[in-house]
Amino acid sequence: MIKQTFKVPDLTCSNCALKLEALEDTLRGVKQINASYHKLEMTVEYDETQLSAQAIIAAVKHSGYTATLV
């Protein structure tokens, strides 16, 4: 398990952050996602054998936002 932080500069409200956290339910290998509109970032705890940072960035993009690894 690793924990990585991503910057998501185009979050516009708290609901957008909640939308990113909902990726917990769809992304295989994710243990926990904490997204913060206040900090414009998300922290993802995931199993690196099942998921990559690039796949997370792609999933975020699919949700309508842009993520970059810190």
Added chain:
Amino acid sequence: MKTKKTPIDPVVIVAIGVVLIALALISLAFQSEAPLAGSVSLASQLTLAFVTGLTTGGLSCLAVQGGLLASSLAQQIEQDYAANLTKGKNVKKRAPARVNSAFPILLFLTSKIIAYTVFGALLGWLGSYFTFSPALRAVLMIAIGVFMLGNGLRMFNVHPIFRYFSIEPPKFITRYIRQTAKGVETFTPLFLGALTVFIPCGVTQAMLATALGTGSPMFGAALMFAFTLGTSPVFFIVAYLTTELGAKLEKTFMRFVAAVVLILGFVTLNSGLALIGSPLAFQNLTRNLFPSRSALTSAPTQVPQTAGIVTLSVLNRGYFPQTLKAPANQALALQLITNETYSCARDFVIPALNFYQLLPATGTVEVNLPPQKAGTKIPFTCSMGMYTGVIVFE
């Protein structure tokens, strides 16, 4: 798995609202003029509560609680707007922004109805044990006003610090909602709808006082349910039409919403300041800056005063005279005269004297004023901070 949200057709909601208005008007037509706290039947009291909500209550509450509704809608609008922009990146011709405003409005109103029904039951149970003092309400209104101003400035991207005005619910709550409810966007309208219970408007307070007097949890709950249900169509129609109108503006939509939140924030903050008699409240500020203008408007309505007694007319549209002149250095009786007054002006507050009373719709209430030095100004206000005035001792 992405689930497609199917919002309730707004047309259906508006139709329900129109039907409710029609029902209320029919009830009104068959309704004899009955005093609220009189010995009328349960059914007619509930009908009267509903009609009061539909007429004066809806607009009056919208003035106070509209900001909370706007704040909850703002979150949904921002999200829908962002989603529309994302979709638009890959298509040549972008469809106009469609905002699912009906759903959060419904959530907000449902939560509000539930909160007030529970509160009505509590009041009925507690009797006269539990009341919100004007000072506490003022603090809440100021806090909510600041919250809304912060949110408006956040939406205008004035400074990153204002992002902290956006509510981020605790993670355990969002997880629970996500697992049990249809969407995460349900939290804000539900939370803010329930919060309206802490900032009741003047008419609502009158109704809460009635619920308090019932001494029955069931009756108290039914009364508040009927009243809050009555206020809902006005809330819905105004909020829905406002957001739909906003959607037509598209490019300036977010700025439009932010401006509405800012304006309502100023109004709420100002009401809170007026309620504590602050000289910074807009009405008090203009009265102090332009005393001659204030004196002119109040002079023709000044009632001839008897020795030791000053009289203030409490009307549906406010207090007359707004600047009440009183002799200094002597104890006085302030007579408050109401005559079929049903607006929030009835809920009379003198912050400096810590005086607060819900006046009878028609009648005279006397307040003892201790001697004051010449030049002293004592502001008075309704409990919503909408109608204000000042007693000037000279």
